[in-house]
Amino acid sequence: MALEGRTAMVTGAAQGIGRSISEILLKNGAKVALLDVAEATGTTLKKSLDGQYGPERTLFIPCDVQSQQQFKAALQKAVETFGHVDIFCNNAGIANENDWEKAVSVNLMGVVRGSYLALEHMNKLSGGQGGVIINIASLAGLGPFPGAPVYTATKHGVVGFTRSMAATSKMSGYGVRFNMICPTFVQTDIINSLTCPAALGQFAHLADPTRKLMEQHGVLDVSRVSEGFLQLLLDETKDGEALVVVSKGSQYYTFPSL
Numbered sequence: 233m234a235l236e237g238r239t240a241m242v243t244g245a246a247q248g249i250g251r252s253i254s255e256i257l258l259k260n261g262a263k264v265a266l267l268d269v270a271e272a273t274g275t276t277l278k279k280s281l282d283g284q285y286g287p288e289r290t291l292f293i294p295c296d297v298q299s300q301q302q303f304k305a306a307l308q309k310a311v312e313t314f315g316h317v318d319i320f321c322n323n324a325g326i327a328n329e330n331d332w333e334k335a336v337s338v339n340l341m342g343v344v345r346g347s348y349l350a351l352e353h354m355n356k357l358s359g360g361q362g363g364v365i366i367n368i369a370s371l372a373g374l375g376p377f378p379g380a381p382v383y384t385a386t387k388h389g390v391v392g393f394t395r396s397m398a399a400t401s402k403m404s405g406y407g408v409r410f411n412m413i414c415p416t417f418v419q420t421d422i423i424n425s426l427t428c429p430a431a432l433g434q435f436a437h438l439a440d441p442t443r444k445l446m447e448q449h450g451v452l453d454v455s456r457v458s459e460g461f462l463q464l465l466l467d468e469t470k471d472g473e474a475l476v477v478v479s480k481g482s483q484y485y486t487f488p489s490l
């Protein structure tokens with residue numbers, strides 16, 4: 233199998249896109265450390281995956297990506313259990329325009345924190361074995377998502393950070409590839425934020441047009457994102473790339489040259 237002997241770590245793995253990415257990694261032979269702040273959902277998923285793949289293939293670690301201490305300990309536990317980690321997916325994210333500081337903390341600071349911890353472990357210049365880091369951004373990382381300015385800002389941040397890290401890693405010789413995925417709407421629980429006045433905050437009046445936007449764009453199955461993830465992971469020529477996943481297909485985004 234393509235990923236036999238490889239070990240991955242996925243944040244926000246208990247459900248939705250993170251779960252689908254974890255499952256495609258397992259199907260292709262990898263071992264996966266599943267990180268999530270939702271302990272009950274993560275524990276239930278781990279039990280179900282144990283039945284399918286055997287208990288030694290996964291590890292569930294309760295972890296809030298906002299906590300440096302928890303995140304560092306989670307990586308340490310995965311390394312102790314599996315020997316190394318060579319695939320890292322920063323996927324955990326929330327949509328909350330009301331508690332916008334938390335959205336920045338989870339969606340952007342969590343991605344920076346996870347990427348730096350993973351790089352510290354993988355960096356060939358400091359004894360690591362190299363690896364691949366794939367961050368989950370959004371179509372909202374490439375253009376404005378009306379009604380969700382802070383969500384949009386965090387995803388633009390993920391795109392800029394990941395592209396810069398790819399260039400930094402290449403120029404430094406770290407042996408670590410950085411890529412990102414920019415999906416349109418995907419059928420997961422986060423979609424409920426669109427009809428949740430508490431999540432929309434001061435922009436609750438835009439709930440209807442935003443829902444219409446979602447109908448126009450279409451809502452994808454999570455498998456479309458995990459298939460894109462596998463493509464980016466296995467193609468070693470991809471570095472600093474944004475894979476856009478929309479209803480009509482998936483394609484690499486061409487950024488304007490400066």
Ligand SMILES: NC(=O)C1=CN([C@@H]2O[C@H](COP(=O)(O)OP(=O)(O)OC[C@H]3O[C@@H](n4cnc5c(N)ncnc54)[C@H](O)[C@@H]3O)[C@@H](O)[C@H]2O)C=CC1
Pocket residue numbers: 243244245246247248249250267268269270295296297298323324325326338368369370371414415416417418419420421422423
């Ligand atoms: N569903 C969609 O339409 C799209 C989602 N995305 C992105 O995909 C990623 C995954 O979201 P979905 O699966 O759609 O949502 P989801 O709400 O189904 O899953 C998010 C997961 O992240 C976990 N999580 C939230 N805060 C966390 C924290 N502080 N620490 C650790 N785990 C945490 C949740 O417990 C949950 O298991 C997010 O970054 C989201 O922004 C991107 C484009 C479209």
Ligand SMILES: CCCCC/C=C\C=C\C(=O)C/C=C\C/C=C\CCCC(=O)O
Pocket residue numbers: 327328329369370371372375376377378379380383415416417418422423424425426431432445
């Ligand atoms: C706080 C409310 C935000 C609700 C967010 C719910 C789901 C978000 C998923 C995304 O990541 C967004 C995906 C696609 C939309 C992005 C841009 C919209 C395109 C705008 C346009 O067509 O003009």
